[in-house]
Amino acid sequence: MYDYQRDFIEFAMQQNVLRFGEFTLKSGRVSPYFFNAGLFNSGLDLVHLSRAYAKALHQSDLHYDVIFGPAYKGIPLAATTAMALAQAGDNRPYAYNRKERKGHGEGGKLVGAPLKGRVLIIDDVITAGTAIREAIEIIREAGAEPAGVLIALDRQERGKGPLSAIQEVQAEFNIPVISIIRLDQILNYLKDTPGFTDQARRTETYRQAYGV
Numbered sequence: 001m002y003d004y005q006r007d008f009i010e011f012a013m014q015q016n017v018l019r020f021g022e023f024t025l026k027s028g029r030v031s032p033y034f035f036n037a038g039l040f041n042s043g044l045d046l047v048h049l050s051r052a053y054a055k056a057l058h059q060s061d062l063h064y065d066v067i068f069g070p071a072y073k074g075i076p077l078a079a080t081t082a083m084a085l086a087q088a089g090d091n092r093p094y095a096y097n098r099k100e101r102k103g104h105g106e107g108g109k110l111v112g113a114p115l116k117g118r119v120l121i122i123d124d125v126i127t128a129g130t131a132i133r134e135a136i137e138i139i140r141e142a143g144a145e146p147a148g149v150l151i152a153l154d155r156q157e158r159g160k161g162p163l164s165a166i167q168e169v170q171a172e173f174n175i176p177v178i179s180i181i182r183l184d185q186i187l188n189y190l191k192d193t194p195g196f197t198d199q200a201r202r203t204e205t206y207r208q209a210y211g212v
Helices: 003-014 043-060 074-087 130-141 165-173 183-192 197-210
Strands: 018-024 030-035 066-069 094-102 108-112 118-122 145-154 177-182
Touching: 003 018, 003 043, 003 177, 003 183, 018 197, 030 197, 043 074, 043 145, 043 177, 066 074, 066 130, 074 094, 074 118, 118 130, 130 145, 130 165, 145 165, 165 177, 177 183, 183 197
Parallel strands: 066 094, 066 118, 118 145, 145 177
Antiparallel strands: 018 030, 094 108
16 A cells, blocks of 8 residues: 555545444445545645545556546546646646536537547546446547546445446446555555454455455
8 A cells, every 4th residue: 555545544534534333325235434525525625635636646657638527526526636736747638527518608518628539537436337437428429538537435346246336337448447545455454553453344344245
């Protein structure tokens, strides 16, 4: 685990973005942890989050031309990550879409830089993959190609079938999905940090039951 990943786990816990207990998911599974990126809701939170996205992206060595943030959650993520990259000396264009097509002014559904070449999609998590599929459709309609997806957390958890939503996206579109952290890294952090023995045990049990 890199330092930025350990720092991100600790910051997520401090902000209650990453919590431990008993949480019933939409799938009906009772998870020992919950990750709610919506609680990154201040300027300082976005500074930490965007810097972690930028570091994960640099670590991946992915080639891309434009950053795309799907409406709505992806819009601030794309904008702030582009800022963090620029501050690190890597100035990249970004764009996002409207939910509704604008009929006046410049019109259209896309705002920001033109979608061309290889486009990186940024979001918080991939639950069912629906938002990512919609983003890829928008990118291809613009004449560009998806380069990959950047998210905050890979739960490494299978869906109704043997694959996770992330694995399904990777297999269907043949693109990488990059995450700041994965569940196995959270688990390693819990095992290595005094005071989290019970959380580590319960997370390990859940991982064995539902992990990929």
